[in-house]
Amino acid sequence: MSTFIAVPSRSDSTRERARPIVRIVAVYGTSWTVPESAQLTPVSDHLDVAGFLAAALPAQLPTVLAQASLETASLRTPRSHIGERSHRVTTWLFVLPSARLVAVLAVDTAGTPEELRPLLADLMESDAEVDGHTLAEVFARSAGSSGALAPERHVIASFSTTDGLGGDPQAVRSLLYPTSTFDGSAELVIHRLAQSAGDGALWVGRHGTVAVGQPAGLGDALALSAVLAVGAATRLREIHAAIFDAVGKFRAANGELRSSHGSRRFLEAITARIGDLEIELAFSVDAVTDAGPVLPHPQVESYHRALVHALDVSGRALAAGRILTRLAQGVAAELAAVASAEWRLEDRRRARWNGLVGLLALVGIPVAIALGYASREGGYTDGKNLNAYLIAGVGVLVLVLAYAVIARANRRRTHRRRE
Secondary structure, eight states: OBOSSOOOOHHHHHHTTTSOEEEEEEEEEEEEEOOTTOOOEEGGGTBOOHHHHTTSOGGGSOEEEEEEEEOGGGEEBTTBOHHHHEEEEEEEEEEOTTSEEEEEEEEEEEOOHHHHHHHHHHHHTTOOEETTEEHHHHHHHHHTOOSOOOSOEEEEEEESSOTTTTTOHHHHHHHHSTTOOSOGGGTOEEEOSOSSTTSOEEEEOSSEEEEESOOHHHHHHHHHHHHHHHHHHHHHHHHHHHHHHHHHHHHHTGGGTTTOTTHHHHHHHHHHHHHHHHHHHIIIIIHHHOHHHHSOSHHHHHHHHHHHHHHTHHHHHHHHHHHHHHHHHHHHHHHHHHHHHHHHHHHHHHHHHHHHHHHHHHHHHHHHHHHHHOOTTSSOOTTTOTHHHHHHHHHHHHHHHHHHHHHHHHHHHHHHHHO
């Protein structure tokens, strides 16, 4: 069984006694979806997380689409010589419950924190190549898709000891913000899993996590937490884009809503789109950021909450929910205005129809009676002129047909207007 956060083997420890082994896990969001014919396997078949996520429902955890071991010499980054001191390089593709893919690059390497800083900077920017291909191309080939990696990513650097760190906040900041020259303490979230000495510690930033002294299984669970959080942040950005697209369409059509025959259909389509986005926001973001049901282990849940806070997923999801609520209120108001306009049109149609019926009754009935008593001799006498009956019957038939034709035309016009 593989591990994300590997504990160095005895031979590794002997071979690199002066250079500690560090496991680096780079998690990248993508816009790709799982292929329909893909064969997925449970994450428990690949990672040792049973002791930490035993209470989690399988449907709440990611599944594995692909895993591949690469030649260590094939990985190149512009600012570090990773291939010369790497022990293992592995790529993963995880499928979230929302069917979105998250890409992971895991590297076992040797080096001090200062030596690893350029590597962390390259991985945070996804600036690496495998056999001359970019990371996006490598992952896309495994996913059967194409396109670039999403801007959402998180890198976990797991050290077995505090050598080179010593709990120094400045040393940790240099790893969490390797390309920044400013004092990043305001953005740094210091999060410890336990209060007792020797239980390990975590420092969590927006783009990276520094872990020290974590057991292998717990490290794997923390990496899964990053997979879920990065996937949720990526999906949230896509939902934001869809929301603003819906708002743009609504504003562009606002001047035509009351005059267009398709106004109701347009507004109903916007309402359906809002409902879909609400469901997607709840399922792909809110459900994932609620760590309790998804990652039911105290230490993992605590880290997941700190990571979600560092990525500001909950705050951005709350803002997206407010936009959706206000957009729904605006669409509902427009639907009410369209319904009111339709009722006014219907009232006017009924008034015109009642006037037409009254006119036909006022004119047609006396004419029919007059024709019934009319004859060539100036009056009607029994048996002398049956033409008067025929004329009266034709007049009544014409009135009935006119009534039917006008009523049908009005019904069709009203139906088209409501569509």
